[in-house]
Amino acid sequence: MTALAGGIPRMMRPTHHQNYPRGGYSLEVSTPLGQGRVNQLGGVFINGRPLPNHIRHKIVEMAHHGIRPCVISRQLRVSHGCVSKILCRYQETGSIRPGAIGGSKPKQTTTPDVDKKIEEYKRDNPGMFSWEIRDTLLKDGICDRNNVPSVSSISRTMRCKFGGGAGEDEEDDDEIEKRELEENERRAKHSIDGILGDRCK
DNA sequence: GTCGTGACGGTTGAG
DNA sequence: TTCTCAACCGTCACG
Numbered sequence: 001m002t003a004l005a006g007g008i009p010r011m012m013r014p015t016h017h018q019n020y021p022r023g024g025y026s027l028e029v030s031t032p033l034g035q036g037r038v039n040q041l042g043g044v045f046i047n048g049r050p051l052p053n054h055i056r057h058k059i060v061e062m063a064h065h066g067i068r069p070c071v072i073s074r075q076l077r078v079s080h081g082c083v084s085k086i087l088c089r090y091q092e093t094g095s096i097r098p099g100a101i102g103g104s105k106p107k108q109t110t111t112p113d114v115d116k117k118i119e120e121y122k123r124d125n126p127g128m129f130s131w132e133i134r135d136t137l138l139k140d141g142i143c144d145r146n147n148v149p150s151v152s153s154i155s156r157t158m159r160c161k162f163g164g165g166a167g168e169d170e171e172d173d174d175e176i177e178k179r180e181l182e183e184n185e186r187r188a189k190h191s192i193d194g195i196l197g198d199r200c201k
Numbered sequence: 202g203t204c205g206t207g208a209c210g211g212t213t214g215a216g
Numbered sequence: 217t218t219c220t221c222a223a224c225c226g227t228c229a230c231g
Contacts (some may be wrong), residue, residue, distance in 0.1 A: 037226095037227090039226080039227060039228085040227080040228075045225095045226060045227075046211090046212085046225090046226090047210070047211045047212075047225080047226070047227080048210080048211035048212035048213080048224085048225055048226075049211085049212065049213090049225065049226085050224085050225055050226080051225085051226075068203080068204095069203080069204070070202070070203055070204075078226080078227095079226065079227050079228070080203080080204070080205095081204090081205080081206080081207095081226075081227065081228075081229095082225090082226050082227070083204095084204065084205065084206085085225090085226080088205090098224075098225070099223080099224055099225085100213095100214090100223075100224075101212070101213050101214080101223070101224045101225065102212070102213030102214035102215075102222085102223065102224070103213070103214040103215040103216085103222085103223070103224095104214075104215045104216055104220090104221070104222060104223075
């Protein structure tokens with residue numbers, strides 16, 4: 001943490017042609033996994049993976065204290081573009097967490113009308129099963145046999161609408177962070193945390 | 202010197 | 217089980 005600006009002096013850094021062929025990051029940190037890379041500031045990161053939570057937290061915290069992004073960037077040895085992105089996101093969403101990586105959008109197997117109906121049925125009768133909803137959709141003529149959504153599709157729709165449980169989506173950020181920290185510890189070998197180790201102290 | 206932005210290569214995970 | 221593909225990631229360079 002004490003190491004400030006320029007873990008690698010500018011003149012000693014490889015030029016683009018020499019070693020930074022646009023995304024072909026130069027240095028690799030030798031870890032059991034060989035995943036860590038070193039950026040121009042000397043910071044360690046894993047390409048394609050979010051920065052660890054405590055770094056993100058630190059960025060926001062420092063910004064809160066009025067520290068300028070360029071200083072944060074140098075101190076934490078995170079690229080200023082990244083600091084900028086994280087702070088922007090924090091301003092917009094109020095969350096320091098990265099977005100959901102990977103996966104595809106859930107398939108839209110139901111029309112908005114059907115969606116609304118399902119919502120209605122579920123509101124009127126919370127105990128209703130997916131197959132019952134399916135039957136009702138058929139009975140009410142909302143769908144016919146050709147376009148009636150599958151039971152799993154209905155239950156997915158309900159999960160999205162009703163979150164599968166009270167307040168699942170409104171979970172406290174701190175709670176999530178705490179859980180993520182635990183998760184990170186468990187998967188330390190897959191995380192930059194393990195690589196960074198005391199670099200950040 | 203600082204900051205916003207776009208291109209890039211990479212990872213992830215639902216379908 | 218494997219593959220595809222769209223989402224996100226952080227870095228870097230440019231202006």
